[in-house]
Structure formats: structure tokens, C-alpha cells
Amino acid sequence: MSKMLTTDHGADKSVVDLLRFLLDTEKVSGVLTLRKTNTSGSLDYGLLTRSQELDRAVPLMPVMPANAAQSLSLITPTQKPIAVVVKPCELRGFVERIKREQGSLDNVLTLSPTCGGVIPLDTYIKKSKDNLTKDYYKQVKAGEIPESIRPTCKACEYFVPMTADITVSVVGEQNLDSKCRFILNSDKAVSMTEGFGSVENGDLDAKILDDHLKKREKEKKALFESIKFKQDGLDGMIDVFGKCIGCHGCSRVCPICYCLLCDFESRNFDQNVSLFEKELEQKGALRLPPDTLFFHLGRMSHMSFSCVGCGQCTDVCPADIPVASVFKKIGENTAALFDYVPGKDVNEDIPVLVFKEEEFKELGE
Amino acid sequence: MDKPNQNEFKPKIVGFLCNWCTYAAADLAGSSKMEIDSALTVIRVMCSSRVDPNLILTIYFNGADGILIAGCHPGDCHYGKGNYFTRRRYAQMKQVFETLNLDPGRLQLSWISAAEGNRYAEVVNAFTEKITALGPNPINQSSLF
Numbered sequence A: 001m002s003k004m005l006t007t008d009h010g011a012d013k014s015v016v017d018l019l020r021f022l023l024d025t026e027k028v029s030g031v032l033t034l035r036k037t038n039t040s041g042s043l044d045y046g047l048l049t050r051s052q053e054l055d056r057a058v059p060l061m062p063v064m065p066a067n068a069a070q071s072l073s074l075i076t077p078t079q080k081p082i083a084v085v086v087k088p089c090e091l092r093g094f095v096e097r098i099k100r101e102q103g104s105l106d107n108v109l110t111l112s113p114t115c116g117g118v119i120p121l122d123t124y125i126k127k128s129k130d131n132l133t134k135d136y137y138k139q140v141k142a143g144e145i146p147e148s149i150r151p152t153c154k155a156c157e158y159f160v161p162m163t164a165d166i167t168v169s170v171v172g173e174q175n176l177d178s179k180c181r182f183i184l185n186s187d188k189a190v191s192m193t194e195g196f197g198s199v200e201n202g203d204l205d206a207k208i209l210d211d212h213l214k215k216r217e218k219e220k221k222a223l224f225e226s227i228k229f230k231q232d233g234l235d236g237m238i239d240v241f242g243k244c245i246g247c248h249g250c251s252r253v254c255p256i257c258y259c260l261l262c263d264f265e266s267r268n269f270d271q272n273v274s275l276f277e278k279e280l281e282q283k284g285a286l287r288l289p290p291d292t293l294f295f296h297l298g299r300m301s302h303m304s305f306s307c308v309g310c311g312q313c314t315d316v317c318p319a320d321i322p323v324a325s326v327f328k329k330i331g332e333n334t335a336a337l338f339d340y341v342p343g344k345d346v347n348e349d350i351p352v353l354v355f356k357e358e359e360f361k362e363l364g365e
Numbered sequence B: 001m002d003k004p005n006q007n008e009f010k011p012k013i014v015g016f017l018c019n020w021c022t023y024a025a026a027d028l029a030g031s032s033k034m035e036i037d038s039a040l041t042v043i044r045v046m047c048s049s050r051v052d053p054n055l056i057l058t059i060y061f062n063g064a065d066g067i068l069i070a071g072c073h074p075g076d077c078h079y080g081k082g083n084y085f086t087r088r089r090y091a092q093m094k095q096v097f098e099t100l101n102l103d104p105g106r107l108q109l110s111w112i113s114a115a116e117g118n119r120y121a122e123v124v125n126a127f128t129e130k131i132t133a134l135g136p137n138p139i140n141q142s143s144l145f
């Protein structure tokens, strides 16, 4: 049985209270949280070191202006302890980055909610925020999948954080506005929260989460069926990626794509006239910008087993390509080859850095 | 042998051969005057693990009909463990091709030691036959790709 801390305030306020407590008691010297940047509701992530800065904080807001895994790489390793509130997939993304030596969890207290999903940035920016979040929370409290969230969030089966020190119970919490339950998963969580409230034995409600999981699994099946490229090969690829403008935005925002100089932006992919001529001679036409399909296949072949299905790539795509849905599907298949679940265990190596002698005997004809 | 037919499809195949084993096997097959299909263009690499997925994709998008990656038998890599990593990366790449239905049969991984000149000729000839039956890489047929 885990330790549980319950407060008599709504979840949003309780998390801010806890962050304030951690700052005021100097248990941490900074907190990373979502915050409002203006009154109309735009958001960013902020690393806050003064407790009055927390007046802007909205740690549980179901929006992802950036995948926080990238920001965590900027502020870790840290000598001074910090607390961070991130979504489960952002935490998993960060774990994948740590395996690539892009940060550290030392001195970091991680808080993460059972996640109801994230509203696409575009929707959040264009629609009335009050109605959006009101409808969202109505469905989350009832353990339903909110209408408004990203397609990959609807299909995400990892909405319970895997490695958080503290889990904030959100999904299926009927009394989300009047009380909040923190599950303390680590000794660090217990010692850091000491003095904040009374602790008893308790855990997440397995039945509620299990019912919710079944709904997500159903959505996942439908999502994968909606992408029909399996039957079509290259034609299917063109159906999905044909409108790609080659901006590489999807890889820039990806928590996994950490390379400072991506091969696809390097001199290796400088085009020169002699290559064009060969293709023109052969096919009588040339697609410009070139190499867009190549880019996606290359990314899949390099990092798909680590894709956490966060949906950030779809969110930023100016051409409205369901990049994340495709990568989630591909990633599930490539990760399965190695019995790998991205973001599950920070001590597990990424699959291409290890091997077993006795595996894949069937390969090598 | 029949007279070669002008319209018959003659595939272009690229082989990444490990310097220490398969490349030597190719030499041996050649100096033993074995019959090896001429469809294969050889690229010598210092270890099969040198073959990054982007190299395979470069060849694929340039229109090769088949791509062979060949190195030392598992356990015999000149550098100890390189080919175990080759195998994992190849497994991943093949899975991507399978999921997207991109003719995964155009890719092949083979283990051929320096002493296996015979086996080299067999593997190359069999792969060429297989690719000939598969037909041309559709990449070559449309400027949309």
C-alpha cells in the first residue's frame, strides 16, 4: 500500500499550495510549472524561484505549449533541488532523454497527474477557454475521454505516470474541485511533503483507472484502423505525408529527437544539381522540396521505439498531418521487437545500445 | 544459356559488405571463378554496424531494387560485437518497412564469413532471383515519391 496525502481544496489549488510549501520551506529552490502569461489565457512553462510567482501557476492545465522534456534537459542536472509538474508523457520523454545523456533526475522531485489528455494548442488558442476546460473537466471527473483532446491522447494507455515521485489523482475524481489526493510513490516524496498535510495509507482507485483504460484501448484500435496506409505502401505514404512542407517542425518539438545537428539538416542532405538531373532524366519530374518521405522514414528508423506518443508533432504540423498517430503505431511495433516500453525505467538502455546474443536468430539469410 | 531478352527486367542491387568477412568471401568467390550475378553493386564497409538506416534509405530512394547488408556471423565480428547491433537496427528498419507495407523483401541481411565463397555466390544469386521476381522498385515509377 502506498502513502497518500489528502487536502481539502481542489486539485489545482492544492498542487499550487504544495509547490508554495516546497519553496517557502526551502525544500526546493525552484519549481517548473505551467503558468498563465496573460489574462486571455496563453500559457508557457516557467521555472519559478519566488513563491509570489506562483500566483500565475496553473500546473494541471490540460495544454502542452511545449513538451517539458526538452525544458528539463535545459535545467538539469541541477545542484539545487527543484520540483516539476509535468504530464506523464512528458516525464516519459524526459526519461528517454536521460538515457541519451540529456539530463538527470537527481535533485528533481517529479509530480504528475493521472492525465485526462491534452487539448490541441490550436483548439485551445482559438476557442473560449472557459467552456473548453469546463467541458473537459466534466468528462474527466466522470472517467470519460474528453471530446476535445488530441487523437493520440484519446488513444494513450499510459495516462498513469510511470515514474513520478508524486501522482496527483485526476482521472475519475468526482470531487476534483473540493479535494485532492497525492499518492507518494517514493521516500523522497514522503520526506519532501512532511509538514504539508497528514499522510495515511492509500492508493489510486484501480477500478476507475481500469475502466478508463478500456476506453482508451478502444480509441487506440479505432485510431490505428483509421490510418490505412498499411495496405498501400508508398501510395499510402504519399496519401499521409504528401502534403508535408519539409519544415521539420515535428522533429524540433519531439522530446526524443535531441540531436543538435539532425542528419536531415546537415550537409549530407544538401541537394545538388547533379542529383536532380539523374532523377529528372529517369522520372521526368521532381518533387520539391525533396526527401520529405525520406525524412519521415529516417526518423522512424532512428527513434520510433522511443516515441512516447505525446502528440506534440501533430500539434505543430502546419500541413495537418497526423504525424503522431503514425509514429505511435510504428513505435509500438518497433518497441515490441525489444520488449521495450519507452519512459518506463530510467535504468534500462535504449534498444539499439544493447543486444542479446540469442535473439533474432531468424534474421540473417 | 538462353539469349538475354532486351525487355527483361534486370534489377539493380546494392550490397554493403563487411570488409573482414563478406567482402573477402566475394574476393574468394571471384578468384575461384564462381558464377555471380552482375546485378550487385558492392559497397565495402569496415563493419556491418557501419550501415546506418539513413544509408539504406539513401540507396532505397535512389531507386535500388534490392539492398543487401552482409557481415560476419554473429559472434565473429572483427570488432567483437558490431554485428549484434547491426541485427537490432536491421530488425527495427525491417519492422518499419513491414508496418508501412513497403516491400520489406527488398531488404536482406546475411552472414557470410571470409571462407564462404560458395555461400556468397549462392546468397547473391538467390537474392537477385528473388528481387527479379519482385520486380522494379516502385520508387522509380513515380515522381511523387
Ligand code: SF4
Residues within 6 Å of the ligand: A243, A244, A245, A246, A247, A248, A249, A250, A251, A313, A316, A317, A318, A319, A320, A321, A323
Ligand atoms: S511538421 Fe508537418 S510539414 Fe513540417 S516536416 Fe513535420 S510532417 Fe512535414
Ligand code: SF4
Residues within 6 Å of the ligand: A250, A253, A254, A255, A256, A257, A306, A307, A308, A309, A310, A311, A312, A313, A314, A323, A324, A327, A328
Ligand atoms: S514522434 Fe511525435 S508523438 Fe512521438 S515522441 Fe516525438 S513528438 Fe511525441
Ligand code: FES
Residues within 6 Å of the ligand: B018, B019, B020, B021, B046, B047, B048, B049, B071, B072, B077, B078, B079, B082, B083
Ligand atoms: S567486422 Fe564484419 S560484421 Fe563487424
